Amino acid sequence: MRASDKAYEALRTDIVEWRLRPGAMLGEVEQAERLGVSRTPLREALARLVADGLAIQERGRGAMVSDVSLEHVDNLFALRRALEIESARIAAKTADPAVFAALSARFLEAGRSATIETRESFFQLAGELDRSIDAAVANPYIEQALRSLRVHLARIRRLAQDDPERLATSAIEHASIAAAIAARNPDVAAAATQLHLHHSLEHIKNHAGSREDT
Numbered sequence: 001m002r003a004s005d006k007a008y009e010a011l012r013t014d015i016v017e018w019r020l021r022p023g024a025m026l027g028e029v030e031q032a033e034r035l036g037v038s039r040t041p042l043r044e045a046l047a048r049l050v051a052d053g054l055a056i057q058e059r060g061r062g063a064m065v066s067d068v069s070l071e072h073v074d075n076l077f078a079l080r081r082a083l084e085i086e087s088a089r090i091a092a093k094t095a096d097p098a099v100f101a102a103l104s105a106r107f108l109e110a111g112r113s114a115t116i117e118t119r120e121s122f123f124q125l126a127g128e129l130d131r132s133i134d135a136a137v138a139n140p141y142i143e144q145a146l147r148s149l150r151v152h153l154a155r156i157r158r159l160a161q162d163d164p165e166r167l168a169t170s171a172i173e174h175a176s177i178a179a180a181i182a183a184r185n186p187d188v189a190a191a192a193t194q195l196h197l198h199h200s201l202e203h204i205k206n207h208a209g210s211r212e213d214t
Helices: 003-016 028-035 039-052 070-094 097-112 116-137 140-157 164-182 186-206
Strands: 055-058 062-065
Touching (some): 028 039, 070 186, 097 116, 116 140
């Protein structure tokens, strides 16, 4: 891995996981020493983060982690609806039904055992569904747009307070999406995706804590 790629991946992960919080300064000297790279590849990494919208360039101060707030949620979900609903429609026409039938069963099992302690494994399973839909859609432009969007969605999700009830409900919603794709029913897959996104947006808006609490 190139030094600039290493620095970019490390900084992006730290930002998404809130180890580097909104407003944190990304000093070149400090971050280069922390990540074990020289300042030139670090500058390349910072430029990529600015292009991603994860950092902003402050005149005379350098780069800092961009803000994230509920004000951004509606805009992100407008794009998410357009991309994910259409992706579900396409996947229902092209996907291997066996792959999605198995995913649906796994989500139902995850919903029955949902706890705060199992949320990371649930998010990993949700990521597996995303990747399976991406593979079925096989559209590099949609995949690239979703890859960028999902980074911001991961940050936004940290504003909301996870609870077992929502995790269980979300698992059932994911199971419904996967089952509709397995059944090769584009309209039901799109409707199930729309319902899940509606509930996700409402949960974030109704259960968001302050940045200090997150």
